[in-house]
Amino acid sequence: MTKVYSGDRTIDGILVTVDGQPLDEHTESRCYSRNGFEWSYEGPEPSQLAYAMLVDHLGDPARAERLEPSFMRSVVANFQNEWEMTSADIDRVLQRFA
Template sequence: MSKLYAGDRTIDGIVVTVDGEPLDARTGSRCYSRNGFEWSYEGPEPSQLAYALLVDHLGDAARAERLQPAFMRSVVANFQNEWEMTSADIDRVLQRLA
């Protein structure tokens, strides 16, 4: 089943969803930052977003942690103010990074 991930910078702050629901930050399993999500640069908040996206998509925290640095640098650090990614988009990126 394909999921739709989306992020936006709103007047109320950063919003990241999966299929319209808030994306779990997964700070309980791996905490890069307690300051929430961010993107468009390399750092702890984009690392947390990359990790959360990968855990949600893969269902495997250990694999998500291994893939997070490359996924953050190649994808999350390059997001615009508003972005969308599908499960298929993430799979294509992961094939390139493998």
């Protein structure tokens, strides 16, 4: 089943969802930042978003941690204000890192 990840900057702040539900930050397994998610630059908050997306997608925190730096720099740091990415899109990106 394909999941849909999306992010938006709203008047109430940052909103990141997976299939319409809030994306878990997964700070219990790896904490880059306790300030929530961010994107469009390289830093701790985009790292937390990249890691959370990868943990949700892969179900493997150790693999997510290994892939996070490349995924954050090549994908999350380049997101626009509003973005959407499917699990198939993530798989395509991860194939480039293999």
